[in-house]
Amino acid sequence: MTKKEFKNGFDIFDLSEFKAELEIEEGIWENQIKKWKNYYNAIISDDGLPFKKWVKSGDDEDDEIEDNNEDNENDEKDEEVDDGYLPDFLEKKEKLFGHARGGGSMESSMIYYNTGNIDGKKNKYYDAYSEDSDSENTHYFASREVVERDYNDHIKPLLKKIVGAKTLTELYEVEANKEYDRFSGKQLLRKISILISCDDDTDTEIKNAFLWIFDEGKIRQIAKLLGVTYDENQLFLYNNNNVYKKALEFAEINKEPSKLDLIKLNYYLVFLIGETRIQKEISIMFDNGIKQVIFTAAPGTGKTYSAKQIASNDEKAVAIKKDGDIEIKYEFVQFHPSYDYTDFVEGLRPIKLEGNDNPTFVRMDGIFKDFCRKAAFSYNNHLNLGKDEADAPRFYIIIDEINRADLSKVFGELMYCLEYRGPEGKVRTQYSNLETYIITKNGPKTFDEISKNETEYKEIIDSYGKEDLFKDGFYIPENVYIIGTMNDIDRSVESFDFALRRRFKWYEIKAKDAMKEVLFKVIADSKAYTLVKNRISNLNNFISKPDENEMGLTDAYCIGPAYFKNFKKMDGSNKVKIENIYKFEIEPTLKEYVRGRNQTDVEIFLSKCKERFGISKDYKLKIKESI
Numbered sequence: 001m002t003k004k005e006f007k008n009g010f011d012i013f014d015l016s017e018f019k020a021e022l023e024i025e026e027g028i029w030e031n032q033i034k035k036w037k038n039y040y041n042a043i044i045s046d047d048g049l050p051f052k053k054w055v056k057s058g059d060d061e062d063d064e065i066e067d068n069n070e071d072n073e074n075d076e077k078d079e080e081v082d083d084g085y086l087p088d089f090l091e092k093k094e095k096l097f098g099h100a101r102g103g104g105s106m107e108s109s110m111i112y113y114n115t116g117n118i119d120g121k122k123n124k125y126y127d128a129y130s131e132d133s134d135s136e137n138t139h140y141f142a143s144r145e146v147v148e149r150d151y152n153d154h155i156k157p158l159l160k161k162i163v164g165a166k167t168l169t170e171l172y173e174v175e176a177n178k179e180y181d182r183f184s185g186k187q188l189l190r191k192i193s194i195l196i197s198c199d200d201d202t203d204t205e206i207k208n209a210f211l212w213i214f215d216e217g218k219i220r221q222i223a224k225l226l227g228v229t230y231d232e233n234q235l236f237l238y239n240n241n242n243v244y245k246k247a248l249e250f251a252e253i254n255k256e257p258s259k260l261d262l263i264k265l266n267y268y269l270v271f272l273i274g275e276t277r278i279q280k281e282i283s284i285m286f287d288n289g290i291k292q293v294i295f296t297a298a299p300g301t302g303k304t305y306s307a308k309q310i311a312s313n314d315e316k317a318v319a320i321k322k323d324g325d326i327e328i329k330y331e332f333v334q335f336h337p338s339y340d341y342t343d344f345v346e347g348l349r350p351i352k353l354e355g356n357d358n359p360t361f362v363r364m365d366g367i368f369k370d371f372c373r374k375a376a377f378s379y380n381n382h383l384n385l386g387k388d389e390a391d392a393p394r395f396y397i398i399i400d401e402i403n404r405a406d407l408s409k410v411f412g413e414l415m416y417c418l419e420y421r422g423p424e425g426k427v428r429t430q431y432s433n434l435e436t437y438i439i440t441k442n443g444p445k446t447f448d449e450i451s452k453n454e455t456e457y458k459e460i461i462d463s464y465g466k467e468d469l470f471k472d473g474f475y476i477p478e479n480v481y482i483i484g485t486m487n488d489i490d491r492s493v494e495s496f497d498f499a500l501r502r503r504f505k506w507y508e509i510k511a512k513d514a515m516k517e518v519l520f521k522v523i524a525d526s527k528a529y530t531l532v533k534n535r536i537s538n539l540n541n542f543i544s545k546p547d548e549n550e551m552g553l554t555d556a557y558c559i560g561p562a563y564f565k566n567f568k569k570m571d572g573s574n575k576v577k578i579e580n581i582y583k584f585e586i587e588p589t590l591k592e593y594v595r596g597r598n599q600t601d602v603e604i605f606l607s608k609c610k611e612r613f614g615i616s617k618d619y620k621l622k623i624k625e626s627i
Contacts, residue, residue, distance in 0.1 A: 001225050005568070006250040009520070012529050013268045015260075029198070029259050032096050036195045039086050043163050048156045051148050053085050090188045097198060098212030098266070100191040101315060154179055162192050166204045168241065175235045186236070187214035193237060198262075208257065210237065211244045212266045215315065217327065219243055221273045224326065226250060272521065278509055279310045282483075286314075286394075290505050291481050292418060294402060296488035297509035299589060301560030302518040303485040304400050306509065308332075310483065311396035318378065318393045330396040331371050335405035341412045344368045345474075346431055351444050362444065363434040368414075369474060371397055376477040377465045392479045402484035407500055417476045418503040426473035436468055447471075489556055489593075511540055511558035519561035528574040532564055535578065535614050539586075542612045551594050551605050559586055582613055 042049045084093065090100055158179045165171040171193060174180060183189060191214055197206050213219055219240055223230045226246045230239055247269060253261050282293060295303040311317050311330035319327035333344075341347065344366045350359040365373065375395035382392045411418070413427040437444040440460055450457045451466040484504065515536065523529045536559055542548060544555035563585050570577045590609055594602050 001227075003250045006226070007252060009272070010251045010265070010268050012520075013264060013271065015264050015267065028096050029263070032094055033195070033199050035089065036094065037199070039089065040163060040196070040199075043159045049086065049159060051151055054087065054151055054155065055085060055147075087185070087188060090191050094191075094195075096263075097194055098191065098214060098270075100187040100214045155183075158183070158189075159192070162189060163196060165193075165206065168205055168209060168237075171206060172235065172238055175237050190214040190236060190240075208262065209244065210240045211247065211269065213240070213270065217315075218273055220326070222247070222269055225272065273313075278306050278507075278513065279313065282306075282310050282507065283314065285505065285507075286310075286481060291421070291478075292484075292504045293482070294484040294486060294504045294506050295509055296486055296506055297514075298489060298511060298557055298560060299487055300562035301509050301511050301558075302514045302562050303509055304398070305518060305562070306514075307398045307400075307483040307485060311398065311481075314394055314396070316391065316394045318375075318395055320395075330398050331367065332398045332400065333367055334400040335402050335410065337404060337406070339405040340409055342366060344410050345412055345414065346429055346436075348431065349437075351437070354443060362437045363431045364437050364439075364444070368397065369470070371395065372474075372476055372480055373469060374463050375480045376469050376475075377463065379477045379479045380465075380469075382479075389478070394479055394481055395477070396481045396483065399482065399484040401486065403486040408497070411500070413474070414476070415499065415503070417474065421476055421478050421480075423475055426475040428473050432473065436470070438464065508556075510555055511536075511560040512544075512555065515540075515561055519564065522561060522565045523567050528567065528578075531574060532567075532578060536561075539609060539613045542608065549605060549608070550601065551597065553593060557593055559589070579615060582610075582615060586613075 039049065039053070042053065158174075158177075161174045161177075162171070165174055175189075180186070180189065193206075194210050194212055194214075196202055197209050199207075211219070211222070213222070216236055219236065220230050222228075223239065223243050226243065228243050228246045231242070247265060248257070251261075251265055251268075253265065257265070285293065295307060297303050308330060312328075314329065317329040319329055320331050321328045346363060346366050346369050348361040349364045350361055351364075352358070353360050353362070372395075378393050378395070383389065408415075413429055416427055417425045419425070435446045435448075437446055438450065438460060440450070440457055442456070445457070445460075447464075447466065447468040450460055454461060454466070482504075488508070515533065519533060519536075520529060523532055540555070540558040543553050543558050546552050546554060563581055567577055567581070570580065572580070587606065587609075590606060591602070594605055597605075
């Protein structure tokens with residue numbers, strides 16, 4: 001993204017349009033800092049932040065323990081901290097200065113009393129954020145005394161060091177120490193540094209020194225967007241500050257920015273890399289147990305874009321591959337009429353086996369089964385470590401143009417697996433009597449051959465395991481999330497029979513909903529954005545009213561923002577570019593919508609569309625001259 005594009009986008013970014021969504025209100029900056037200062041004052045006091053303001057209480061049994069062990073002399077001091085325990089404030093209650101996730105937390109707590117039935121863990125304190133550097137297992141403590149001692153010995157001193165840093169160098173040194181490193185909820189510690197930097201009372205170089213973003217992956221995204229090198233030899237806060245300075249430069253904000261400028265800059269960056277309303281709604285669906293969704297919409301409404309963004313923004317999603325420094329968190333496949341079961345699930349492939357010069361047909365996974373094999377191995381490892389099923393790594397697969405293929409032939413036995421996830425939905429595939437071969441650096445090998453040479457095939461074993469997880473039948477793991485896209489007005493929509501429809505949740509994306517969020521990102525020019533938005537809105541208002549357009553069209557036929565995705569690359573003035581896009585992309589689609597109708601009615605309809613879009617009378621001449 002060029003500096004000009006960034007500045008244009010920043011100028012037209014209307015914070016008021018997102019005010020309700022971002023929960024921004026008058027005086028929120030001062031109000032949130034005032035709440036934070038209660039915790040800050042407790043942290044810098046001689047006694048430090050009280051233990052009860054760091055720990056989530058358990059059920060009645062734990063509350064009784066806490067009541068019996070509280071010192072009365074601390075009660076009066078604790079009452080000053082009026083917004084609950086600190087981790088909950090940082091993660092949930094403080095909403096202006098960015099969203100910090102709590103790492104391995106459960107119920108937004110650093111430490112909480114376990115009343116569940118996990119073997120050997122009931123009635124113990126669970127420290128979700130302090131992890132043993134030599135183990136992947138989180139700490140469980142047998143008593144309150146032990147966990148409080150751990151807090152006093154490790155976490156309380158760390159908090160004092162963070163708030164006590166006066167320079168960026170001191171803060172970077174704190175981030176590099178062992179106690180900081182062993183803390184899995186680093187986003188919360190980072191947010192403490194950001195809150196200090198946003199305090200009006202801060203008068204050191206730390207003041208307004210960071211972006212309100214705490215996820216390393218997102219800072220990497222912004223760095224790439226602005227052309228900033230992410231320094232792998234430095235930790236998060238250093239890179240955050242580096243990216244922040246470049247963002248100030250691109251937005252042409254002076255060294256003493258106003259609070260409104262800082263709010264706008266931070267939310268503009270979040271908007272550029274973050275979730276749209278559509279993506280948030282789908283994320284909520286996934287968090288509530290739905291795992292198969294199909295996006296339906298007219299052409300050009302950003303269905304595929306939204307699907308990719310959902311996977312990319314999901315912190316639980318697993319990186320499938322890399323594009324340079326950027327992790328790709330989804331598998332992508334596009335269906336077409338020639339696509340079949342052997343491509344998607346499994347089939348027989350001609351290969352040359354070692355010691356045999358003639359090709360032999362062997363059983364090999366299709367793209368989906370191979371994907372599910374990796375997901376199942378990851379899921380099983382997660383559970384074997386005693387971790388919560390809800391926190392299992394997510395594997396996303398996006399099926400673009402899902403209705404273009406003969407779905408019954410492509411999915412085969414998966415019809416059952418789509419409804420019953422996990423081993424209980426296991427099915428015997430048509431080639432299940434044959435051994436499966438996996439491609440390795442030494443050619444195709446069976447799992448038996450791979451397991452006999454673990455050192456040689458370590459990379460394969462790390463992805464699939466030593467054994468064939470689908471030896472006794474194939475199933476779709478619980479941690480696989482499927483997003484399909486299709487045009488619901490397409491003539492091939494009938495390929496979706498009712499049995500298959502029932503196995504997916506359907507989500508309609510309307511052009512009007514996608515317009516503000518997607519169009520803004522594809523047109524980073526203030527004048528062009530306003531011009532295009534107004535023209536498309538006028539056209540869509542006409543198309544969406546059957547009585548007015550007299551063709552029976554509805555909002556399902558509206559024009560989406562994707563038609564303008566190449567706008568920045570085109571030559572000519574904004575007006576010429578817009579008219580070219582209409583001539584060569586939008587108008588042919590409109591003609592297709594009404595193909596087969598009375599020719600006179602079609603010409604009247606197209607003329608009205610042209611008028612609503614604001615095309616001038618010398619339209620044809622201008623198009624010709626611009627080519």
